[in-house]
Amino acid sequence: MRHIYLDNAATTPMVAPVIKTMTETMSNVFGNASSTHFHGRQARAILDDSRHLIARSINAKKDDEIVFTSGGTESDNTAIIETALARQSEGKHLVTTAIEHEAVLKSMKYLESLGFEVTYLPVDQRGLIRLTDLKNALRPDTILVSVMTGNNEVGSRMPIHEIGELVEQTTAWFHTDAVQAYGLIDLDVQADKIDLLSTSAHKLNGPKFLGFLYRSEKVKIPSLLKGGDQELKRRAGTENIPAIAGFAKAVELVNVDEKKIRQKKYYEFKQQIVKGLQMAGIEFEVNGEIIKNNLQHVINIWFKGCKRDALLTNLDLNGISASAGSACTAGSVEPSHVLTAMYGANSPRIEESLRFSFGVENTVEDIDYLIAQLTKIIKKSRGNS
Amino acid sequence: MKDNSQIRVVVGMSGGVDSSVVAYLLKKQGYDVVGVFMKNWDDTNDSGVCTATEDYEDVAKVANKIGVPYYSVNFEKEYWDGVFKYFLDEYQNGRTPNPDVMCNKEVKFKAFLDYAMKLDADYIAMGHYAQVRRDTEGHVHLLRGADANKDQTYFLSQLSQEQLDKAMFPIGNLEKPEVRRIAEEAGLATAKKKDSTGVCFIGERNFSKFLNEFLPAKSGKMKTFAGEIKGEHYGLMNYTIGQRKGLGIGGDGQSNDPWFVVGKDLSTNTLYVGQGYHNEHLYADSLDGSKISFIAPIEERGLEFHCTAKFRYRQKDTGVTVFLNEDYTKVRVEFDEPVRAITPGQEVVFYDGAECLGSATIDCAYQKEKVLQYV
Numbered sequence: 125m126r127h128i129y130l131d132n133a134a135t136t137p138m139v140a141p142v143i144k145t146m147t148e149t150m151s152n153v154f155g156n157a158s159s160t161h162f163h164g165r166q167a168r169a170i171l172d173d174s175r176h177l178i179a180r181s182i183n184a185k186k187d188d189e190i191v192f193t194s195g196g197t198e199s200d201n202t203a204i205i206e207t208a209l210a211r212q213s214e215g216k217h218l219v220t221t222a223i224e225h226e227a228v229l230k231s232m233k234y235l236e237s238l239g240f241e242v243t244y245l246p247v248d249q250r251g252l253i254r255l256t257d258l259k260n261a262l263r264p265d266t267i268l269v270s271v272m273t274g275n276n277e278v279g280s281r282m283p284i285h286e287i288g289e290l291v292e293q294t295t296a297w298f299h300t301d302a303v304q305a306y307g308l309i310d311l312d313v314q315a316d317k318i319d320l321l322s323t324s325a326h327k328l329n330g331p332k333f334l335g336f337l338y339r340s341e342k343v344k345i346p347s348l349l350k351g352g353d354q355e356l357k358r359r360a361g362t363e364n365i366p367a368i369a370g371f372a373k374a375v376e377l378v379n380v381d382e383k384k385i386r387q388k389k390y391y392e393f394k395q396q397i398v399k400g401l402q403m404a405g406i407e408f409e410v411n412g413e414i415i416k417n418n419l420q421h422v423i424n425i426w427f428k429g430c431k432r433d434a435l436l437t438n439l440d441l442n443g444i445s446a447s448a449g450s451a452c453t454a455g456s457v458e459p460s461h462v463l464t465a466m467y468g469a470n471s472p473r474i475e476e477s478l479r480f481s482f483g484v485e486n487t488v489e490d491i492d493y494l495i496a497q498l499t500k501i502i503k504k505s506r507g508n509s
Numbered sequence: 510m511k512d513n514s515q516i517r518v519v520v521g522m523s524g525g526v527d528s529s530v531v532a533y534l535l536k537k538q539g540y541d542v543v544g545v546f547m548k549n550w551d552d553t554n555d556s557g558v559c560t561a562t563e564d565y566e567d568v569a570k571v572a573n574k575i576g577v578p579y580y581s582v583n584f585e586k587e588y589w590d591g592v593f594k595y596f597l598d599e600y601q602n603g604r605t606p607n608p609d610v611m612c613n614k615e616v617k618f619k620a621f622l623d624y625a626m627k628l629d630a631d632y633i634a635m636g637h638y639a640q641v642r643r644d645t646e647g648h649v650h651l652l653r654g655a656d657a658n659k660d661q662t663y664f665l666s667q668l669s670q671e672q673l674d675k676a677m678f679p680i681g682n683l684e685k686p687e688v689r690r691i692a693e694e695a696g697l698a699t700a701k702k703k704d705s706t707g708v709c710f711i712g713e714r715n716f717s718k719f720l721n722e723f724l725p726a727k728s729g730k731m732k733t734f735a736g737e738i739k740g741e742h743y744g745l746m747n748y749t750i751g752q753r754k755g756l757g758i759g760g761d762g763q764s765n766d767p768w769f770v771v772g773k774d775l776s777t778n779t780l781y782v783g784q785g786y787h788n789e790h791l792y793a794d795s796l797d798g799s800k801i802s803f804i805a806p807i808e809e810r811g812l813e814f815h816c817t818a819k820f821r822y823r824q825k826d827t828g829v830t831v832f833l834n835e836d837y838t839k840v841r842v843e844f845d846e847p848v849r850a851i852t853p854g855q856e857v858v859f860y861d862g863a864e865c866l867g868s869a870t871i872d873c874a875y876q877k878e879k880v881l882q883y884v
Contacts, residue, residue: 434627437580441543441628454561455569455581456548505627 125443128490132327132483133276133304133422134447138370139329139484141377146331146370157363158354167365174372181375182321183312184338191337191358192368196303198348199322199337200227200270202359203299206345207268207320208235214295215265221245221253221282222465224272226450227322228301229461232270245271247465251280251412258290266296273305273321277449277462277479278412279422281305288317297343303327303335307378308386308419319343329484330374331367390420390482393491397423397480400495406502411463411477422481424463426473427498430505433457435478438501444494447479513539518677519625520544520634521617522572522579524564527636529571529699530688531679535634536575543628544572544579547621549588549612550710570698584620591615593710597723600746603775603884604854608710609664610868618665618672625675632677637661639865640681641673648805649673651865656684663822666858666868667802717747729778731756734771734790742780745773750883751791751850756782772882781882792847793876796820798840798857798869801833807866817860818842820851820871826860840869847876853884 129137138146149170155163157171172187179187193199208218220232222244232242243261245253253271262269269291274281284300291298299320302311307328313321321338325331339345339358351360378386394414401408411424427435432448433456439446449460459474467473480494520532522544536542546568548561565581572579592611599606617635625633638654638661649670654660665673680688692700711719717726726744733739739758742748747755748770758768764784771790772781783790812833817826828845842857851874859866874881 433580433582434624437545437582437628440578440580451581452548454548454565455546455579456583 126493127443127445128486128493129445130480130482130486130490130494131445131447132486133479133481135326135332136329136483137485138326138331139374139377142330142370142373145373146366149366149369153365155365157365158352167363170365170369171363174368177372178336178375181311182306182338183314184340185314186341188356189313189338189340191339191355192363192371193335193337193359194333195326195335196225196301196322196324197227199324199335200225200299200301201231202337202345202348203320203322203339204228204231204268204270205234206348207297207299207343208238208240210345211267211297212240215263215267216240217243217263217266218268218270219243219245219258219261219266219296220270221247221272223247223251223275223277223280223462224270225276225301225303228270228272247280249412249466251275251278251462251466253282255283255286255290258287262290262294262296264295266294268299269296270299270301273300273302273311274309274419275412275422275462276304277422277460278424278466279304279419280412281309281418284318285316292317304419304422307375308383308421310380310383313338313340325367325371325374328374328378330371334364334367334371336371386484387420391416393482393486393488394420394423396488396491397425397495400492401425401498404495404499404503406499409473411466411473421483422479424477424479426477427502428472428476430476430502432476432478434505435501438505439478439497442497442501444497447481448477449479514541516631517541517543517629518632518634519628519630520577521621521636522546522568523636523705524567524571524699524702525636525705526692526697526699526702527638527680527688529567529636529697530692530695531634531636532571532577533575533691533695533697534679535677536577542575542577543630544568544577545621545624545628546579546581547616548581548583549585549592549616551585552710567699567702574697575695582621582624584616587620588612588616588710591619599854600720600724602854603745603773605749605852606854607664607856610667610856613664614667614672618668618676622672622675630675632675634677634679636680637665637678638681638685639665639678641676641678644805649676651804652681652863653860653865654678654681658823659685662860662865663819663856663858663868666804666856666865667800668804669802670804673804717743720746727778729780731758731780731782733783734781739768739782745775745778745780748773748780750852753786758782773884774882775884787849789876790881791849793844793851793874793881794847795841795843795875796851796857796871797873797875798842798871799838800870801837801840801867802869803837803867804865816866818844819858819860820848821855829857829859831859842869851881851883 153166155167157167175187175190179190245257271282271287297319301322303324306323319340324335347360349360407428409426436448448457452458463474518535518540522528532544546565568579592608595611596606596608638656638659640652642650653662728741728743731740731742752770756768766785768782771783771788815830818829830843832841853871855871856868857871858868
């Protein structure tokens with residue numbers, strides 16, 4: 125059977141140049157980058173080169189502003205929890221949005237349990253916050269504003285530049301979870317006045333269990349993990365040099381032109397799906413909106429009257445891997461907090477929507493196959509009921 | 510003939526040893542097997558742990574081991590509406606419901622069956638100890654499982670032809686030790702897993718405590734039929750006919766015999782107790798039932814026939830005569846010999862030899878034409 129992967133917002137396959145870089149590094153370099161001997165220096169050189177390349181990719185002022193972590197979750201946890209703990213004498217209020225990733229939301233919940241106060245900004249049906257809401261939420265005791273760059277379920281892109289300018293006028297720091305956006309759109313931490321930025325390598329065809337946290341010079345927070353003095357005391361634990369080299373390679377591959385090419389290609393996939401389903405006479409609505417400005421790798425569709433678990437299972441049995449939000453530990457799909465925030469807890473969309481997310485390996489033929497399978501499954505399920 | 514690989518069987522995998530072996534056997538026979546775990550109850554506790562997790566983990570381990578895809582489907586709403594509401598209603602009416610019978614009727618052989626059909630299933634398969642046989646006229650008959658100790662036809666007795674038509678019970682011809690042996694030989698993670706006990710949504714919790722979370726308990730008097738007050742009960746729903754445990758009365762009556770629940774009166778909120786396991790109030794010779802369901806057509810037996818019956822799960826059969834009304838909405842069942850602790854809300858299940866004919870829900874028990882005060 126043909127197997128098509130359309131869940132790239134969950135993770136992406138590693139691409140050949142990344143695998144080559146990693147296996148070569150693994151074969152040749154094993155030293156601990158903190159060691160002062162030959163083997164240590166060998167590792168350190170790769171670490172420094174990778175850090176430099178990655179710092180350039182987001183226009184960081186200095187290479188040292190990049191701290192390698194185990195991924196998006198650790199980056200988010202560090203940015204939020206350590207900022208709150210470090211700044212609690214200045215204030216105990218944080219602002220975020222209702223549609224952040226769990227790594228952000230659960231960090232916030234944890235802080236609430238410690239006595240911090242968190243404002244969750246609502247979103248509209250496009251998946252966007254209103255700047256006036258943010259303005260109204262900011263207080264003298266606000267120490268951190270955490271707003272994602274782009275959403276992982278509907279692809280909406282927050283007004284990061286405007287948020288950065290707003291927050292800059294306060295004493296709060298600005299954190300953005302760029303896990304979905306990094307590698308797809310240009311990010312400029314200086315222009316956008318970003319103090320903290322989280323990424324993950326495996327969302328852009330790099331290795332899993334790796335990411336970085338950008339922390340601007342002014343941000344002074346300790347390591348979330350307690351241990352050695354690696355990463356200039358900012359992140360304890362021996363660096364995974366082959367994975368870091370692979371991450372740098374993955375970042376190098378998505379240069380300015382490549383990002384444009386991908387955004388365009390995925391935007392066209394969305395158009396193809398919408399047209400294809402319309403032609404097939406399928407009743408559906410896109411959750412959020414399809415506009416040029418959004419993250420194009422994600423499309424979220426409401427298939428009216430079709431339960432998502434049956435759709436997903438049928439797609440999988442027909443060789444298509446897609447998603448409907450996060451699974452609970454007993455395997456069934458949890459109601460999406462993103463769709464709930466956009467459409468309300470009683471919206472049928474929550475039970476009847478699927479997310480498809482594209483990657484560099486997807487082709488027009490894959491999308492045609494998806495449309496054909498969806499059409500078959502939905503027509504049959506509507507015929508039955 | 511279709512090759513087995515062209516026949517899709519959706520297996521209800523619970524994470525127990527029985528359904529694990531079902532999936533294993535069908536896969537070995539070359540069927541296109543799809544495993545589906547049903548999440549019927551949201552029991553996420555305060556620390557956010559949902560206890561269905563362990564069972565689903567076992568489904569994953571077993572399905573991966575035998576090489577079949579597996580999924581999870583959420584039937585919490587269907588279970589709540591179809592089983593749990595009924596369960597509470599019955600308790601509220603002083604009766605003792607059987608949620609497992611209802612779960613088969615409303616969830617496993619309805620919501621799950623529909624779901625499997627959406628997945629292009631040709632059959633569904635379950636780990637019940639029961640067997641099906643198709644006759645020459647195309648009717649499905651339900652037969653007891655080969656393991657007399659484990660036979661689960663009691664719980665399947667309310668199913669219709671349509672519900673059983675697509676059903677396979679691949680371990681129905683096996684005995685439990687054999688099932689465990691197969692699981693062990695195949696290296697299935699569930700080979701030594703303990704059998705689940707009690708009602709699925711209550712699990713290992715204290716039953717009364719659970720029930721009282723949903724139905725406020727109203728305490729009242731505990732009396733003998735002679736009118737002697739023997740103490741307080743803590744809510745009629747917490748007691749079932751014939752129960753001995755938890756009454757807290759010593760043998761201070763006419764004899765040293767232990768005390769048993771022998772009756773209930775909902776209108777006065779009174780629990781009747783009496784002494785001796787064989788207390789006369791516990792013995793009935795006939796009953797009235799409703800919600801009658803026969804698995805295969807029964808017309809040729811007429812409205813009155815003799816067969817055997819069980820009045821609760823794992824009881825020995827008793828000879829009975831069945832008297833049906835014209836439209837099969839009411840049944841009177843007369844027993845060949847008196848039966849202890851007939852419980853309103855439970856099923857009376859009819860058998861003819863190995864065949865399970867169907868069942869009715871017990872409404873009322875009689876002793877020599879006199880109604881026994883059981884609700």
